[in-house]
Amino acid sequence: MNTMLAVEAESVRKLRTDELYRCTLYILCDDNFKPVPGVVVTGISGDLKSESNRIPLVILKDGRGDCGSDYEDEHDRFFRTNLRSRTIRPGELFTVWWKNKLQQRNREIETSYRITKVTPLAGLLAA
Numbered sequence: 001m002n003t004m005l006a007v008e009a010e011s012v013r014k015l016r017t018d019e020l021y022r023c024t025l026y027i028l029c030d031d032n033f034k035p036v037p038g039v040v041v042t043g044i045s046g047d048l049k050s051e052s053n054r055i056p057l058v059i060l061k062d063g064r065g066d067c068g069s070d071y072e073d074e075h076d077r078f079f080r081t082n083l084r085s086r087t088i089r090p091g092e093l094f095t096v097w098w099k100n101k102l103q104q105r106n107r108e109i110e111t112s113y114r115i116t117k118v119t120p121l122a123g124l125l126a127a
Contacts, residue, residue: 003123012112
């Protein structure tokens, strides 16, 4: 039976001065806690407590992330991630690759995230 999970994650900082990124994702997982293929992952990134700095997102079936049509430039709107190939559990790492139009457009930025908390919302494990 599938289980819907609320997943909290934060970026892994190499230096204490590196910016910290956080996100909350809603992922339908199979019995092995892998994301169910063909089901879109939804979520929010940015400062989760600030309305002005929250970014809604979806991770599509092919693993591409989409931050929505408010972003006219595709470099700001889309990203790649390997989240769909990971087991969803605390401590698991996944990677996000993105480009920033203000920096070098041809340079891809790689950010690692660590899952910090997993909460079952529906399915066998939900209370």
